[in-house]
Every structure is written in structure tokens, then in C-alpha cells.
Amino acid sequence: MYGYQIAKLLDDYSGEASFMKQGALYPVLRQLESSGLLGSKVEPSVSGPPRRYYEITAEGKETLVVWQGVWKQMKSFVDKAIKGA
Amino acid sequence: MINSIEEYLDQLKTELKDSDAATVQDALSDAEDHLRAALANLREKQPERSEDEALNSIIEQYGSPAETASAYAEVERRTVPQLSRDNPKTESVFARFFGVYADARAWGALLYMLIAFVTGIFYFTWAVTGFLLSVSFAIFIFGLPFALLFFLSVRGLALLEGRLVEGLLGVRMPRRPLFTQQNLKWFERLKELAMDRHTWFSILYMLIQFVLGTIYFVLFVTVLSISLSFIAIPVLQELFNLPTIQIREGVHYFFPTWSYPLLVLGGFLLWTIFMNLARGIGQLHGRMAKAMLVTD
Numbered sequence: 001m002y003g004y005q006i007a008k009l010l011d012d013y014s015g016e017a018s019f020m021k022q023g024a025l026y027p028v029l030r031q032l033e034s035s036g037l038l039g040s041k042v043e044p045s046v047s048g049p050p051r052r053y054y055e056i057t058a059e060g061k062e063t064l065v066v067w068q069g070v071w072k073q074m075k076s077f078v079d080k081a082i083k084g085a
Numbered sequence: 086m087i088n089s090i091e092e093y094l095d096q097l098k099t100e101l102k103d104s105d106a107a108t109v110q111d112a113l114s115d116a117e118d119h120l121r122a123a124l125a126n127l128r129e130k131q132p133e134r135s136e137d138e139a140l141n142s143i144i145e146q147y148g149s150p151a152e153t154a155s156a157y158a159e160v161e162r163r164t165v166p167q168l169s170r171d172n173p174k175t176e177s178v179f180a181r182f183f184g185v186y187a188d189a190r191a192w193g194a195l196l197y198m199l200i201a202f203v204t205g206i207f208y209f210t211w212a213v214t215g216f217l218l219s220v221s222f223a224i225f226i227f228g229l230p231f232a233l234l235f236f237l238s239v240r241g242l243a244l245l246e247g248r249l250v251e252g253l254l255g256v257r258m259p260r261r262p263l264f265t266q267q268n269l270k271w272f273e274r275l276k277e278l279a280m281d282r283h284t285w286f287s288i289l290y291m292l293i294q295f296v297l298g299t300i301y302f303v304l305f306v307t308v309l310s311i312s313l314s315f316i317a318i319p320v321l322q323e324l325f326n327l328p329t330i331q332i333r334e335g336v337h338y339f340f341p342t343w344s345y346p347l348l349v350l351g352g353f354l355l356w357t358i359f360m361n362l363a364r365g366i367g368q369l370h371g372r373m374a375k376a377m378l379v380t381d
Contacts, residue, residue, distance in 0.1 A: 003115065004122040011146070021148030026115035027160035051118065 205298025
């Protein structure tokens with residue numbers, strides 16, 4: 001997917017209450033790329049400038065699994081804390 | 086109210102004036118890609134909306150130039166080029182001098198000095214051949230498109246060299262191609278490239294790299310040979326009975342045994358000094374590359 005597609009997808013997920021500006025996505029994509037979690041290639045586009053397509057790397061997939069674990073723990077902790085309150 | 090993508094990019098550039106030049110180049114390239122793609126998409130879906138209106142609704146979602154600039158500044162503050170991460174902060178001069186062996190930037194600089202010899206020759210050949218052919222072909226109908234291709238190749242090589250400099254010398258360089266207007270006709274594009282200071286600085290860099298690459302390589306090989314020779318003298322004299330200096334047939338000179346530790350120490354010190362020097366040269370070269378290959 002290229003940057004604009006990812007931004008649109010995130011917007012679709014967040015619905016009306018968009019939690020971030022699309023412009024903030026690009027520096028994050030670049031940071032993920034420079035740390036080896038994403039790979040990218042530029043391909044020509046029929047309508048407009050060439051586009052940079054991003055793809056998750058093997059290292060990125062491994063890190064994603066770790067992040068998902070951390071997120072589950074965090075979510076269960078917050079859920080428990082709210083119920084207890 | 087922003088009336089065109091160019092205006093947005095100008096404002097973004099102003100907002101990023103305190104940021105690293107390479108970050109500015111990346112931010113402009115990302116913003117241009119996104120805004121053009123989004124505008125084309127929106128105009129296709131809702132052709133009844135005016136371009137100004139469509140653009141402003143896109144900017145509303147993308148973020149104002151100030152918001153975008155702060156997002157880049159924030160990420161940039163947290164991200165540093167790979168080799169500048171492990172910068173040993175030792176206190177004494179002694180520890181800093183010998184700590185060079187643990188400094189990835191020094192090893193990166195050494196590798197760069199070797200690679201620069203090859204890239205220097207390639208850049209020089211490419212720049213001289215491309216420039217001369219562009220001038221000679223100017224009388225033919227395909228002369229100008231050829232010149233355009235040459236200028237574009239120079240831009241591509243400048244970006245490639247930037248990646249090499251960032252990877253090995255740890256100096257932040259652009260990660261995206263330089264921002265250029267996409268809707269220009271090829272002749273206008275050629276004119277823009279030919280009038281751009283950046284193109285000529287890149288060509289100059291390609292020429293200079295030949296001289297610097299050769300100097301770096303000669304320095305590297307000479308110092309490595311001398312250092313290794315000093316260190317190897319005891320082994321060569323004692324194990325292989327080889328003389329260090331041969332004045333003429335039958336007249337040999339051997340270093341005395343007591344000088345062995347001094348010779349080995351001398352060789353080791355010479356190489357350590359060179360490693361420190363290479364690290365410095367790497368940093369200087371990085372600054373030069375940044376000044377010449379990155380636009381203001």
C-alpha cells in the first residue's frame with residue numbers, strides 16, 4: 001500500500017473521530033522504514049507522480065507479534081483497572 | 086486559505102526552517118505525493134467541487150503546514166542516523182583515543198574511504214561523459230532529452246550517495262528524492278534542472294569525489310601497509326629470518342631484538358591514530374556531502 005491508501009484506511013477505521021492528521025503518518029512510516037520494520041519501493045502511477053509502496057518486513061512481522069502481546073496485556077490491565085474502580 | 090499545492094509546500098518549507106535540510110526535503114516530497122494523490126482521487130469522485138475547495142478539505146485532513154512540520158520535528162528528534170547512536174561518551178582523552186576501535190563511525194569511515202575510490206571513479210566518468218555528450222548532442226534533435234536524462238541521473242546518484250554517506254558516516258541525508266513539480270513539460274523540467282544550483286553542486290561533488298576517493302584510498306592502503314609492516318617485523322626476522330632492510334646484495338639490516346616491543350607498539354599506535362583521523366575525515370566529508378547534495 002502507498003502512503004495515501006494507508007492514511008485513508010486509518011481514517012476509515014477511526015470513523016468520524018479521526019485521532020491523527022494524515023500528515024503525521026509519513027514521518028512515522030519513514031521511521032519504521034529506517035528501523036527495518038517496513039520496506040518500500042517506488043512504482044510509477046498512471047495518474048500522477050510515482051508512488052512509494054510500503055511492505056512489512058520479516059523483522060516487522062516479528063515486532064508486530066511482540067507489540068500485539070504488549071497491547072493485549074495493556075488492554076487487559078486497563079480493563080481490569082476500570083472495572084475495579 | 087491555501088490555493089495550491091505549491092503554496093502549501095512553500096508554507097511547509099517556511100515552518101520547517103529550523104529543521105535539518107534532509108528532513109525538509111523528505112517532508113516536502115511526502116506532502117507533495119499525498120496531496121497530489123488525494124486531489125486526483127477527490128476530483129475523480131466529486132468533479133463538481135472546485136479545486137480550491139477540494140484542496141482545502143484535503144489539507145484539513147492532512148494537517149496544516151504548522152501541524153505537519155511539528156510531526157516531522159517530533160519524529161526527527163527521536164530518530165537519529167544509525168551510526169550516530171553508539172557514540173561513546175568517554176571522559177579522558179586516552180579512553181577516547183583508544184575507544185576508536187569500539188566506535189562504529191570510525192569503521193564506517195574506513196569502509197567509506199575504500200568505497201569512495203570506486204564510486205569516485207564511477208561518478209567522475211559519469212559526470213564528464215554525460216556533460217560532454219550533452220553539450221555535443223545539443224546540435225541534434227535528441228540532444229536536449231539526452232541532457233534531461235543526464236541531469237536526472239545526477240539527481241539519482243546524489244540521492245544514492247546520500248544514502249551511502251548516512252549509512253557509513255552517520256550524517257543525516259535525504260531519504261526521498263528531491264521535490265520537483267510533477268506537471269511540468271519535459272523542456273520546462275530540463276530548464277528547471279539546468280537552472281538549479283543543486284544540480285551543478287551535485288556534478289561538482291561527483292568530480293571532487295574522484296580526487297578525494299583517490300586520496301582516501303592511497304592514505305588507507307599506505308598507512309595500513311606501514312602499520313602492518315612494523316607489527317610484522319619481529320615475526321619476519323625471528324621466524325623467517327627475513328631482513329627488514331637490504332641495502333645491496335649481501336648487506337642486510339636487522340632490527341635489534343630489544344626494539345621489537347617498540348616496533349609493534351609503533352605500528353599499533355600509527356593505526357590507532359589513523360582510525361581517529363579516518364573518523365574525523367568521515368565527519369568532514371559528511372558535512373561537505375550535506376552542503377553540496379542537499380538543497381537549502
